[in-house]
Amino acid sequence: MCGIIGYIGGKQAAPVLIDGLKRMEYRGYDSAGIALINDDGKVDLRKRKGRVSVMASEIEADRFPAHMGIGHTRWATHGGVTDANAHPHTSSCGRFIMVHNGIIENYENMRSFLAGKGYTFSSETDSEALVNLISYHYDERTVDGAADRFMESVRKALLHVEGTYGIAVISPLYPNEIIVARKGSPLLIGIGNGERLVASDVSGFAGRAQNVIYLEDGQLACVKKDFCDIITNGKQEVECVIKEIDWELETAELGSYRHFMQKEIFEQRKAIENAIRGRISDDMSTAILSGLNMSANELRQIDRILFCACGTAWHACLVAEYLIEKYARIPVEVEYASEFRYSNPPLDKNTLVFVISQSGETIDTLEALREAKRKGFKTLAITNVVGSTIARESDGGLYQYSGKEVGVASTKAFTSQIVICLLIALYFGRMRDLSFSDGREIVEAIKSLPDLIDETLKQAPKVEQIAKKYAKYPDFLFLGRLEEYPIALEGALKLKEISYIHAEGYPAAEMKHGPIALVCPECPTVIFANSGEIFHKVISNAKEIGARNGPVIMITDSPESIDEGLADDIIAIPKSHSSVRTVLSTIPIQMLAYYIAVARGCDVDKPRNLAKSVTVE
Numbered sequence: 001m002c003g004i005i006g007y008i009g010g011k012q013a014a015p016v017l018i019d020g021l022k023r024m025e026y027r028g029y030d031s032a033g034i035a036l037i038n039d040d041g042k043v044d045l046r047k048r049k050g051r052v053s054v055m056a057s058e059i060e061a062d063r064f065p066a067h068m069g070i071g072h073t074r075w076a077t078h079g080g081v082t083d084a085n086a087h088p089h090t091s092s093c094g095r096f097i098m099v100h101n102g103i104i105e106n107y108e109n110m111r112s113f114l115a116g117k118g119y120t121f122s123s124e125t126d127s128e129a130l131v132n133l134i135s136y137h138y139d140e141r142t143v144d145g146a147a148d149r150f151m152e153s154v155r156k157a158l159l160h161v162e163g164t165y166g167i168a169v170i171s172p173l174y175p176n177e178i179i180v181a182r183k184g185s186p187l188l189i190g191i192g193n194g195e196r197l198v199a200s201d202v203s204g205f206a207g208r209a210q211n212v213i214y215l216e217d218g219q220l221a222c223v224k225k226d227f228c229d230i231i232t233n234g235k236q237e238v239e240c241v242i243k244e245i246d247w248e249l250e251t252a253e254l255g256s257y258r259h260f261m262q263k264e265i266f267e268q269r270k271a272i273e274n275a276i277r278g279r280i281s282d283d284m285s286t287a288i289l290s291g292l293n294m295s296a297n298e299l300r301q302i303d304r305i306l307f308c309a310c311g312t313a314w315h316a317c318l319v320a321e322y323l324i325e326k327y328a329r330i331p332v333e334v335e336y337a338s339e340f341r342y343s344n345p346p347l348d349k350n351t352l353v354f355v356i357s358q359s360g361e362t363i364d365t366l367e368a369l370r371e372a373k374r375k376g377f378k379t380l381a382i383t384n385v386v387g388s389t390i391a392r393e394s395d396g397g398l399y400q401y402s403g404k405e406v407g408v409a410s411t412k413a414f415t416s417q418i419v420i421c422l423l424i425a426l427y428f429g430r431m432r433d434l435s436f437s438d439g440r441e442i443v444e445a446i447k448s449l450p451d452l453i454d455e456t457l458k459q460a461p462k463v464e465q466i467a468k469k470y471a472k473y474p475d476f477l478f479l480g481r482l483e484e485y486p487i488a489l490e491g492a493l494k495l496k497e498i499s500y501i502h503a504e505g506y507p508a509a510e511m512k513h514g515p516i517a518l519v520c521p522e523c524p525t526v527i528f529a530n531s532g533e534i535f536h537k538v539i540s541n542a543k544e545i546g547a548r549n550g551p552v553i554m555i556t557d558s559p560e561s562i563d564e565g566l567a568d569d570i571i572a573i574p575k576s577h578s579s580v581r582t583v584l585s586t587i588p589i590q591m592l593a594y595y596i597a598v599a600r601g602c603d604v605d606k607p608r609n610l611a612k613s614v615t616v617e
């Protein structure tokens with residue numbers, strides 16, 4: 001989603017801003033721009049629809065000397081993808097220039113108020129209303145005092161905003177400062193040596209800052225090259241909390257891989273090893289989850305668990321439901337984070353609320369967390385991004401340590417989330433009815449996972465062949481039962497998002513109640529048929545598809561038990577304990593989606609319309 005960058009210091013700002021924007025490209029965007037203020041106060045502004053490189057080619061040609069500026073990658077919300085709608089936006093007087101992430105819900109009222117005062121607009125965006133409102137407060141002198149008149153104008157304007165924002169504002173009248181503020185959209189201040197950066201994502205700092213200040217909701221900062229002042233929107237001074245950036249966690253290079261998604265699929269062994277490291281008890285029968293910040297006594301009081309998330313992370317919650325109900329016998333409910341906030345479901349007082357978010361910045365998930373906190377529930381988070389807003393605002397939680405995930409389609413983060421949910425199931429289970437030996441069996445299964453993942457990844461050449469065979473098909477069905485039902489949903493989502501093929505996931509037996517109408521020679525079905533009590537039921541479902549001439553791609557740990565002719569293609573996964581099997585079942589559907597997208601010539605890491613971190617509702 002939109003990315004913000006800003007620089008003030010001794011270096012030439014344009015290359016720093018462009019580099020920062022390129023580092024944040026993975027977030028997803030459709031246009032880019034930068035604005036620079038030269039030492040003599042002259043403003044240079046370039047913005048173009050399309051890739052950062054399109055806009056950057058013009059900048060490089062002009063070689064701007066400015067030492068401060070702001071930049072933006074836009075993911076369109078209000079108004080189409082045009083040069084005019086790209087950020088930065090300038091107030092009609094030309095003295096204030098702003099980049100904005102988020103949505104200003106009352107922008108139409110703002111625009112008509114400002115139009116009545118003679119302000120003009122050159123874009124269809126909500127953001128342009130805000131930069132003009134800043135100008136209004138400046139001109140109308142609704143702000144007192146001269147020294148911080150710029151920051152005060154921003155603060156006053158923000159008091160009128162309904163919605164969310166992360167903003168960076170500059171003005172040729174104040175060439176030595178950048179004003180930033182946030183409510184709902186992330187905003188970070190990077191501290192370098194005699195220079196400051198601002199960004200919506202630590203990767204925008206591109207190794208240039210060693211320390212970071214995370215601005216909190218309702219805070220504004222005046223950033224200068226060697227210090228910054230932070231206040232609340234109620235004008236209270238705020239002490240700067242400076243954190244060190246762990247660049248090892250924040251860096252990801254493509255290496256010999258063609259795409260980040262491919263790399264991240266193949267990194268799953270390491271990601272899972274990181275997720276379990278230090279989290280298994282010495283007697284190998286339970287998990288150690290000190291990050292939950294809850295005593296054994298508190299945890300024993302829990303009667304119900306609610307999970308909230310979006311997209312792929314929501315699928316991880318569904319797997320968690322199966323695992324926790326099976327091993328810990330605690331009832332689990334799963335809600336879309338976006339629905340939870342407004343549906344206001346009744347919750348028992350002994351409910352524990354978990355949110356799952358790879359980025360830790362998804363606004364729907366963050367608001368679900370805040371809603372649960374507001375109601376007084378203990379809220380825990382599973383996130384991958386250290387220091388993210390969700391990680392900071394939850395009462396406790398577990399970091400995934402999957403390493404940076406750059407590909408828009410989540411892969412290694414998903415399987416790590418599943419493993420962490422299994423650790424939670426084990427932990428709660430061992431506090432209740434799960435025996436020592438059952439606990440040890442699960443621990444052994446978890447410890448065997450890295451090798452089993454490697455074995456599963458060896459299927460890549462076969463999956464690639466299958467992908468080439470089906471790459472032109474217009475529709476896919478994904479079917480799985482029990483804990484493989486969420487993996488069927490995930491398979492359909494992965495395929496949709498990166499190859500733009502229509503796909504649907506269902507519980508295998510549910511297929512007869514409607515989706516079977518789709519089955520035909522042009523609609524392949526990917527079906528999970530793994531050993532266990534429902535193996536034969538799933539085989540019957542596969543036969544029903546074959547009888548209607550639907551191609552069957554079967555993912556199974558028991559290829560030896562599949563009758564000749566039952567499946568058109570078989571992807572074998574290793575046999576494993578049922579507690580960890582979803583991890584292995586996931587890998588073939590990730591590879592299938594990846595190779596199909598490659599065969600179709602799609603931009604795998606930057607699929608159309610999608611954003612890595614969804615910071616608008």
Ligand code: F6R
Pocket residue numbers: 310311312313314356357358359360361362365408409410411493494497612613614
């Ligand atoms: C799909 C995908 C999205 C995210 C969703 C939540 O591949 O990546 O569906 O899972 O936007 O994102 P996080 O986990 O960052 O909250």
